[in-house]
Amino acid sequence: MSQNETPLNRVQNSFARQGLMQHLGARLARVEPGLCAVLLPYSDKVTQQQAGFHGGAIGAIADIAGGYAGLTLAPQGMEVTSVEYKINFLAAFQDGELRATGHVVRAGRRLIVTTADVIHVDANGKESACAVMQQTLMVVPKTY
Numbered sequence: 001m002s003q004n005e006t007p008l009n010r011v012q013n014s015f016a017r018q019g020l021m022q023h024l025g026a027r028l029a030r031v032e033p034g035l036c037a038v039l040l041p042y043s044d045k046v047t048q049q050q051a052g053f054h055g056g057a058i059g060a061i062a063d064i065a066g067g068y069a070g071l072t073l074a075p076q077g078m079e080v081t082s083v084e085y086k087i088n089f090l091a092a093f094q095d096g097e098l099r100a101t102g103h104v105v106r107a108g109r110r111l112i113v114t115t116a117d118v119i120h121v122d123a124n125g126k127e128s129a130c131a132v133m134q135q136t137l138m139v140v141p142k143t144y
Contacts, residue, residue, distance in 0.1 A: 007033050007072035014071065014079075017144075018064065026061055028068075034104040036068035041097045052092040053130070058100075058118055059087050062133040065102030066114035070137040073107040079142045080112060085135035093120040093130060102135075112137040 008031045015021060015028055021038075024045055030037040038061045040046060046057040063082055070080045102116040118131040 007031055011036060011068045011071060015064075015068065020060060021064060024057060024060070026064070029099065030101075031068065031072065033072045034069055034107070035102065036065050036072065037099055037101040038065045038068075039097055039099050042095050047094075050092075052094050053098060053120075055087075055089055058089065058098065058131050059085070059133070061098060061100040062087055062102070062116040062118050062131060063135065065100035066116040066133060066135040067102070067137060069102035069104050069114050069116075070107065070112035070135075073104055073112065074139050077142055078139050080137040081140050083111075083136050083138045085133050087131055087133040089131050090129045091120070093122075093128070096120055096122040098130060110139055112139065 011031045026038050026040045029039045040061045046053055048054040067080055074080050098118055098120055100116050100118045102114050105113040114135045116133040120128045120130045
């Protein structure tokens with residue numbers, strides 16, 4: 001991170017390069033050191049055959065939220081890449097939107113461990129647990 005670059009700027013610049021997130025209609029909701037929240041509205045781009053949010057879309061926003069939480073703590077000139085994650089799907093949902101919030105559990109020099117909670121928010125604002133994820137990130141040189 002340059003001395004003028006905030007964690008928010010760093011994540012916004014990287015998020016803009018995410019073709020999948022752009023395609024799905026995801027957007028950043030909150031970025032702080034060690035935390036990132038991503039919103040994913042319901043649309044035909046994120047559904048499976050029974051019209052619920054697809055597990056791949058849920059996993060993708062959990063991965064992004066955890067990854068960007070980790071990026072906020074990575075050293076200047078470095079990026080992060082996922083080396084593994086485990087996700088538990090808790091319930092299926094249609095309509096509304098999903099909010100994935102990633103948190104850094106531990107940031108080491110080479111590996112960063114994060115978690116992400118994915119919450120469904122319906123049209124009335126009711127929140128329900130959708131999925132939980134644990135992730136390991138590797139700190140790698142920025143190549144762009």
